[in-house]
Amino acid sequence: MEERNSFTNEELAIAKSVDLTVVAENLGYTVRKIGNYYTLKEMDSIRIYDRRSWFRWSQEYKKGENGGSQIDFLRVFVGMDVKEAVFWLLDFAGYHRTGDWKAKEVIVKKKEMERKPFLLPKAAPDNRYLYRYLMEERHLSKEAVDWFVRAGLIYEESRYHNIVFKGNDKSGVTRFASMRGVFDRNGNCFKCDVAGNDKNYGFNVWDMGSNEIAVFEGAIDLMSYTDMYHDFETNKLALV
Numbered sequence: 001m002e003e004r005n006s007f008t009n010e011e012l013a014i015a016k017s018v019d020l021t022v023v024a025e026n027l028g029y030t031v032r033k034i035g036n037y038y039t040l041k042e043m044d045s046i047r048i049y050d051r052r053s054w055f056r057w058s059q060e061y062k063k064g065e066n067g068g069s070q071i072d073f074l075r076v077f078v079g080m081d082v083k084e085a086v087f088w089l090l091d092f093a094g095y096h097r098t099g100d101w102k103a104k105e106v107i108v109k110k111k112e113m114e115r116k117p118f119l120l121p122k123a124a125p126d127n128r129y130l131y132r133y134l135m136e137e138r139h140l141s142k143e144a145v146d147w148f149v150r151a152g153l154i155y156e157e158s159r160y161h162n163i164v165f166k167g168n169d170k171s172g173v174t175r176f177a178s179m180r181g182v183f184d185r186n187g188n189c190f191k192c193d194v195a196g197n198d199k200n201y202g203f204n205v206w207d208m209g210s211n212e213i214a215v216f217e218g219a220i221d222l223m224s225y226t227d228m229y230h231d232f233e234t235n236k237l238a239l240v
Contacts, residue, residue, distance in 0.1 A: 015089035118196035121157035130156040133182035144227035167201040176201035
């Protein structure tokens with residue numbers, strides 16, 4: 001029987017329906033859910049969306065290496081070619097293949113953990129877009145926005161004018177940072193963590209003199225609460 005060199009549309013659809021988070025776990029990666037996407041403990045620049053596609057911010061300018069489907073994940077991180085990846089996914093899904101194909105031995109190996117230096121994005125000359133978005137779109141008061149800016153907890157980055165939310169330790173050293181876009185499109189917004197950050201920290205307001213803490217889902221929720229209740233004293237933490 002001849003070796004198969006192509007796939008049916010049904011087979012390709014099945015291969016691309018496999019849950020990518022389960023594939024990653026099967027390969028030995030540690031999957032973590034953050035907000036509306038998943039990431040990997042070993043490579044925190046990875047974003048897995050809808051459990052079907054992925055993108056790697058640390059390689060955003062390397063075409064072919066920065067994201068795609070489940071097939072691309074196996075190609076980039078396991079070293080399979082496209083044909084091997086499709087057959088691997090079909091086997092993983094329990095699909096009964098027709099035709100002759102003999103899989104060569106594939107040694108599945110995790111790539112080395114990415115150890116990216118934690119570098120904060122360059123600040124814009126001013127916070128014009130930050131103020132416009134937070135005051136006009138999110139209806140925060142200028143007083144509240146001023147306070148967070150003066151406290152060094154938020155600023156506007158220069159390239160895309162995203163808002164950077166900083167997570168500092170008790171000594172004031174920034175250990176974590178996330179970004180949020182100021183130009184929403186049809187209800188969608190850009191969000192991502194800065195590569196190399198320490199996820200043991202988050203966007204927070206810390207006061208050694210307070211024994212209270214309030215926890216929020218997002219950074220702007222924390223800011224809104226601070227503004228609404230004029231509470232600049234108690235400890236607060238945003239999870240994402």
